[in-house]
Amino acid sequence: xxxxxxxxxxxxxxxxxxxxxxxxxxxxxxxxxxxxxxxxxxxxxxxxxxxxxxxxxxxxxxxxxxxxxxxxxxxxxxxxxxxxxxxxxxxxxxxxxxxxxxxxxxxxxxxxxxxxxxxxxxxxxxxxxxxxxxxxxxxxxxxxxxxxxxxxxxxxxxxxxxxxxxxxxxxxxxxxxxxxxxxxxxxxxxxxxxxxxxxxxxxxxxxxxxxxxxxxxxxxxxxxxxxxxxxxxxxxxxxxxxxxxxxxxxxxxxxxxxxxxxxxxxxxxxxxxxxxxxxxxxxxxxxxxxxxxxxxxxxxxxxxxxxxxxxxxxxxxxxxxxxxxxxxxxxxxxxxxxxxxxxxxxxxxxxxxxxxxxxxxxxxxxxxxxxxxxxxxxxxxxxxxxxxxxxxxxxxxxxxxxxxxxxxxxxxxxxxxxxxxxxxxxxxxxxxxxxxxxxxxxxxxxxxxxxxxxxxxxxxxxxxxxxxxxxxxxxxxxxxxxxxxxxxxxxxxxx
Amino acid sequence: xxxxxxxxxxxxxxxxxxxxxxxxxxxxxxxxxxxxxxxxxxxxxxxxxxxxxxxxxxxxxxxxxxxxxxxxxxxxxxxxxxxxxxxxxxxxxxxxxxxxxxxxxxxxxxxxxxxxxxxxxxxxxxxxxxxxxxxxxxxxxxxxxxxxxxxxxxxxxxxxxxxxxxxxxxxxxxxxxxxxxxxxxxxxxxxxxxxxxxxxxxxxxxxxxxxxxxxxxxxxxxxxxxxxxxxxxxxxxxxxxxxxxxxxxxxxxxxxxxxxxxxxxxxxxxxxxxxxxxxxxxxxxxxxxxxxxxxxxxxxxxxxxxxxxxxxxxxxxxxxxxxxxxxxxxxxxxxxxxxxxxxxxxxxxxxxxxxxxxxxxxxxxxxxxxxxxxxxxxxxxxxxxxxxxxxxxxxxxxxxxxxxxxxxxxxxxxxxxxxxxxxxxxxxxxxxxxxxxxxxxxxxxxxxxxxxxxxxxxxxxxxxxxxxxxxxxxxxxxxxxxxxxxxxxxxxxxx
Numbered sequence: 001x002x003x004x005x006x007x008x009x010x011x012x013x014x015x016x017x018x019x020x021x022x023x024x025x026x027x028x029x030x031x032x033x034x035x036x037x038x039x040x041x042x043x044x045x046x047x048x049x050x051x052x053x054x055x056x057x058x059x060x061x062x063x064x065x066x067x068x069x070x071x072x073x074x075x076x077x078x079x080x081x082x083x084x085x086x087x088x089x090x091x092x093x094x095x096x097x098x099x100x101x102x103x104x105x106x107x108x109x110x111x112x113x114x115x116x117x118x119x120x121x122x123x124x125x126x127x128x129x130x131x132x133x134x135x136x137x138x139x140x141x142x143x144x145x146x147x148x149x150x151x152x153x154x155x156x157x158x159x160x161x162x163x164x165x166x167x168x169x170x171x172x173x174x175x176x177x178x179x180x181x182x183x184x185x186x187x188x189x190x191x192x193x194x195x196x197x198x199x200x201x202x203x204x205x206x207x208x209x210x211x212x213x214x215x216x217x218x219x220x221x222x223x224x225x226x227x228x229x230x231x232x233x234x235x236x237x238x239x240x241x242x243x244x245x246x247x248x249x250x251x252x253x254x255x256x257x258x259x260x261x262x263x264x265x266x267x268x269x270x271x272x273x274x275x276x277x278x279x280x281x282x283x284x285x286x287x288x289x290x291x292x293x294x295x296x297x298x299x300x301x302x303x304x305x306x307x308x309x310x311x312x313x314x315x316x317x318x319x320x321x322x323x324x325x326x327x328x329x330x331x332x333x334x335x336x337x338x339x340x341x342x343x344x345x346x347x348x349x350x351x352x353x354x355x356x357x358x359x360x361x362x363x364x365x366x367x368x369x370x371x372x373x374x375x376x377x378x379x380x381x382x383x384x385x386x387x388x389x390x391x392x393x394x395x396x397x398x399x400x401x402x403x404x405x406x407x408x409x410x411x412x413x414x415x416x417x418x419x420x421x422x423x424x425x426x427x428x429x430x431x432x433x434x435x436x437x438x439x440x441x442x443x444x445x446x447x448x449x450x451x452x453x454x455x456x457x458x459x460x461x462x463x464x465x466x467x468x469x470x471x472x473x474x475x476x477x478x479x480x481x482x483x484x485x486x487x488x489x490x491x492x493x494x495x
Numbered sequence: 496x497x498x499x500x501x502x503x504x505x506x507x508x509x510x511x512x513x514x515x516x517x518x519x520x521x522x523x524x525x526x527x528x529x530x531x532x533x534x535x536x537x538x539x540x541x542x543x544x545x546x547x548x549x550x551x552x553x554x555x556x557x558x559x560x561x562x563x564x565x566x567x568x569x570x571x572x573x574x575x576x577x578x579x580x581x582x583x584x585x586x587x588x589x590x591x592x593x594x595x596x597x598x599x600x601x602x603x604x605x606x607x608x609x610x611x612x613x614x615x616x617x618x619x620x621x622x623x624x625x626x627x628x629x630x631x632x633x634x635x636x637x638x639x640x641x642x643x644x645x646x647x648x649x650x651x652x653x654x655x656x657x658x659x660x661x662x663x664x665x666x667x668x669x670x671x672x673x674x675x676x677x678x679x680x681x682x683x684x685x686x687x688x689x690x691x692x693x694x695x696x697x698x699x700x701x702x703x704x705x706x707x708x709x710x711x712x713x714x715x716x717x718x719x720x721x722x723x724x725x726x727x728x729x730x731x732x733x734x735x736x737x738x739x740x741x742x743x744x745x746x747x748x749x750x751x752x753x754x755x756x757x758x759x760x761x762x763x764x765x766x767x768x769x770x771x772x773x774x775x776x777x778x779x780x781x782x783x784x785x786x787x788x789x790x791x792x793x794x795x796x797x798x799x800x801x802x803x804x805x806x807x808x809x810x811x812x813x814x815x816x817x818x819x820x821x822x823x824x825x826x827x828x829x830x831x832x833x834x835x836x837x838x839x840x841x842x843x844x845x846x847x848x849x850x851x852x853x854x855x856x857x858x859x860x861x862x863x864x865x866x867x868x869x870x871x872x873x874x875x876x877x878x879x880x881x882x883x884x885x886x887x888x889x890x891x892x893x894x895x896x897x898x899x900x901x902x903x904x905x906x907x908x909x910x911x912x913x914x915x916x917x918x919x920x921x922x923x924x925x926x927x928x929x930x931x932x933x934x935x936x937x938x939x940x941x942x943x944x945x946x947x948x949x950x951x952x953x954x955x956x957x958x959x960x961x962x963x964x965x966x967x968x969x970x971x972x973x974x975x976x977x978x979x980x981x982x983x984x985x986x987x988x989x990x
Binding site for chain 1: 524534537740
């Protein structure tokens with residue numbers, strides 16, 4: 001390794017980071033294609049292609065030259081803010097990537113690929129017993145993974161930190177304890193007071209073309225740039241930022257309810273605008289901050305905006321014109337704010353949703369504390385659903401087998417969904433205070449002030465700050481669940 | 496390098512070839528996406544991604560271990576047919592890939608990327624002069640490229656061999672001299688005898704959805720498997736075989752003429768069925784044989800099948816039902832076999848098409864013999880169009896600037912189009928002799944006998960034989976232009 005000046009090492013890091021980012025873009029494109037375009041017979045060869053690009057990305061990520069450049073860059077201590085942040089994040093990524101032995105990564109990929117198929121089989125027979133032995137393997141590997149990464153207070157911290165830098169189990173517990181205590185009685189009050197359920201939405205089927213057109217219009221109005229992105233149909237909606245100028249969102253069309261595709265479009269639009277809003281220059285400072293911050297953007301648009309009266313004041317006539325329906329503003333608001341404890345997280349309303357997440361968080365925490373065995377998960381699941389949501393879980397299919405995350409080896413991910421809700425409420429509260437007439441702008445179909453505020457407060461900062469610091473800077477107060485609880489009270493208990 | 500047994504070296508080559516094939520699949524997917532899906536703002540970053548994956552593919556292709564494995568494998572001399580062919584083709588690919596210095600490849604990529612934009616500018620102003628200096632650079636680089644590859648009789652041979660192994664300038668001259676001598680007077684006779692031109696096809700616009708549906712039905716009937724492929728709209732139709740189980744064809748919809756999208760769909764379906772028909776096992780024996788053999792498949796379906804009376808006997812009622820038209824079988828056959836000398840290759844009929852190709856071949860040949868200067872191309876172009884096609888070329892846009900090939904640095908490619916026609920006629924002649932009732936099957940919508948015959952004669956052989964040998968084996972006679980000339984005479988001078 002030649003002695004390099006810190007500045008020249010920094011330049012090498014930028015080049016390498018840029019190449020790694022575009023290579024990861026190839027991987028993102030392949031994954032997007034698998035969900036959106038791939039013909040079924042291509043599954044096996046696409047899976048081989050996935051393995052190849054994953055290895056290429058991994059090898060670039062662990063390139064030893066990065067270690068040398070980081071050492072050389074560290075010799076300068078007065079880097080400007082963004083440079084220092086890039087160096088910090090490069091080091092974080094490099095250290096993480098090098099901590100997992102290649103053999104281990106390969107084994108984990110094999111086991112989770114198999115686990116996915118076993119999970120699907122278990123769902124076919126509605127029997128967690130089929131999945132349990134494989135899930136136990138996946139959990140064991142995740143424990144090893146956490147140990148490879150290393151942790152201070154407890155093992156689960158290492159997994160949380162993968163998705164949300166510096167998030168810890170104890171921090172989650174503190175936030176979620178507040179929430180759980182508030183939410184369970186709140187749901188009871190809301191359900192008791194909300195009157196009769198809305199009837200079916202129109203009688204006819206809603207053609208996919210009409211829905212696609214409407215979703216596209218709403219997404220564009222919210223600020224998604226179709227010159228720099230796409231909206232495509234898929235089974236499980238997601239967003240991917242492939243490269244600069246290319247962010248892709250997806251939605252799913254339910255021909256009996258056009259609010260489904262709309263709600264998922266609005267959610268993914270939040271993600272998509274964020275991906276289009278970062279500089280995407282190939283450095284960490286040009287990337288989205290974290291999983292929960294990403295989720296705060298989708299949930300802010302989906303919930304704070306998309307379930308709000310102002311949004312529907314503007315879109316109600318357009319929706320009726322598009323679908324030949326005759327829904328009043330009240331009807332629509334009532335539909336999108338209907339609260340009903342249920343079994344399935346992805347079908348949950350904005351309020352009960354977080355109780356689904358808290359159940360999963362507590363189970364994961366106890367698994368990684370070795371206080372819970374995989375075989376006991378269904379029992380604990382049923383008990384918690386009874387205690388927190390008041391619902392009886394009759395089987396595994398819509399119970400413990402409903403999510404793909406654990407089959408994919410994703411532990412520590414669920415908490416970011418609720419953290420996203422918490423961040424979203426806090427950000428929207430700040431936006432409302434700082435943008436004069438925000439609700440009026442939304443009610444007149446003008447979403448630019450909100451987007452501009454978010455660009456200024458969130459998008460342009462990339463990964464310069466840690467997630468909690470970024471939210472605190474943007475909102476002007478430390479992260480707290482109180483804004484989310486206030487938001488729910490204001491919307492569900494005072495209207 | 497460890498001493499390795501020939502068998503174990505062969506296994507290493509198989510593994511490496513498979514990984515190289517899937518990596519090239521990633522590149523193919525990226526290119527497909529750029530033509531079909533990419534949002535416009537993504538152009539710059541996608542171009543960076545293209546560069547990255549091209550370098551990854553190149554580095555795998557020149558991996559020195561391949562040289563060692565090839566040496567070890569060569570110690571065994573009694574390999575079975577397919578093994579021997581794979582070793583021969585691996586060696587061919589490896590030698591070719593290693594002959595170009597990385598610096599040269601990079602420079603060539605830069606110059607052709609720039610040339611593409613200059614070509615577009617020149618088209619804007621209809622002025623070859625704008626393009627000439629850049630084209631001269633591209634030609635010089637192609638000469639260097641040919642010299643890096645090496646050649647025996649003349650430089651242009653090295654470029655022809657890239658697309659069509661073992662094709663030479665003198666072989667092309669022999670084939671094309673026959674053709675040119677026959678075609679120019681034949682075109683005059685056909686034009687003189689074919690009566691009045693067909694009128695416009697219906698009055699209304701033909702919706703894209705209806706065309707897409709019809710194209711899909713025809714493509715499926717011909718044998719394209721939509722479980723292992725896709726059909727998408729694009730500007731310039733093409734086919735790409737991404738991986739096993741994933742071949743993608745494209746077409747272009749012209750709302751004023753549904754025969755355009757149909758004809759390009761049938762053409763690409765020929766390519767697509769070939770890609771779906773090879774074993775795609777990651778070795779050369781599982782890949783399509785050559786550019787001209789590929790083209791023989793598309794042209795056989797487009798011309799021999801798709802412009803034939805039997806095809807229209809079956810599809811005429813379906814086409815009228817789909818579009819609400821009232822075309823007789825005679826009307827349709829007359830439309831698709833209308834001959835008219837014109838300026839533009841891609842709009843040419845089946846007969847005059849080859850004269851367009853011969854003009855380009857002769858110009859390329861003379862360029863690489865240093866007998867023609869770039870600046871003189873337009874003059875020669877005009878003269879040849881006058882001599883061979885009897886048409887006056889008024890400007891460069893629909894003259895020498897019409898094709899993108901030269902801007903892309905592709906020299907030696909054009910001849911494969913006409914060679915494809917020659918092969919196609921010879922194969923179809925053999926198929927007709929060997930498949931009892933082939934025309935009746937086609938007239939009743941049954942394309943399976945033809946597909947099965949082609950699978951047996953062409954698809955399953957991959958790159959086991961050289962192109963001419965493969966065609967000779969399949970057709971039962973040495974490659975000759977006589978079948979193509981007979982086909983044209985039978986269709987255009989006796990009906």
